[in-house]
Amino acid sequence: MKFRKTSRILIAGMAIMTALSITACSDDSNKPAAKSTSTTTAVATRAANLPPQPTPEELNAQFQTAIDPNVPAAEKADMIQGGADEALITKFVDLAKSTGATLSITKVEPYGMDELLATASFSINGQPGELQPVFVAENGKWKLKKQWVCDSLGAIDPNSVPASCK
Incomplete structure (x- = not known):
């Protein structure tokens, strides 16, 4: 990245x-x-014409909602670029839950013409690290970039990547 x-x-x-x-x-x-x-x-x-740049706290809240298993997939579809399909959302949530993933966005900066690059500290299976989620402007909102979600799923578990990512 x-x-x-x-x-x-x-x-x-x-x-x-x-x-x-x-x-x-x-x-x-x-x-x-x-x-x-x-x-x-x-x-x-x-x-x-881009929506206002969100704060790290705003993107963090959006990301937490996206991986929350208690929030219906239909409500999350608009949080991922292209209105992600239910299979992608389910895989993303299930993988976050099964690995005990935690994430906290600490920084946001412009990235290209219509994207934001966030810096986040995370932990997966108890292993800390740093991630850089990418958000893209779409329909007046900042959404997780679909390719970033697909790449993240593949990096953690290549068998968890749904057909919509290929």
């Missing part, structure tokens, strides 16, 4: 440097500089 974050930062940095070098080397009649400005405006507009 850290490799993807580093890659995105590197690509974004290269894009900014390219845009700056094109602008610095162009005169007023050079059209690429104008495209760079309109692209920057489009990027800013997309970012402005």
Whole structure:
């Protein structure tokens, strides 16, 4: 996950440097500089249309609800990107319960154009560690990224990955 974050930062940095070098080397009649400005405006507009960035506490509460076996799967479907199917939700909840998983989100930061990267301390089968759940903006809400849920299930138990992840 850290490799993807580093890659995105590197690509974004290269894009900014390219845009700056094109602008610095162009005169007023050079059209690429104008495209760079309109692209920057489009990027800013997309970012402005995102829901407000939640606090770690808000995302933590959402995550706890998503793995709570007492909350019906129908209520959880809207917490995972794409309105996850019941099989995926059930596998996620069952695996969290069977491994005694605990999780506490401590930090949230922008990640790409429409995603957030959370930092969380966790424990699975009594083994502590750190996770980085990814949340994606969808229909005005921040939701767990479906691919992150699928990857997490596969990392803990490759046999627990439902067909909707493949």
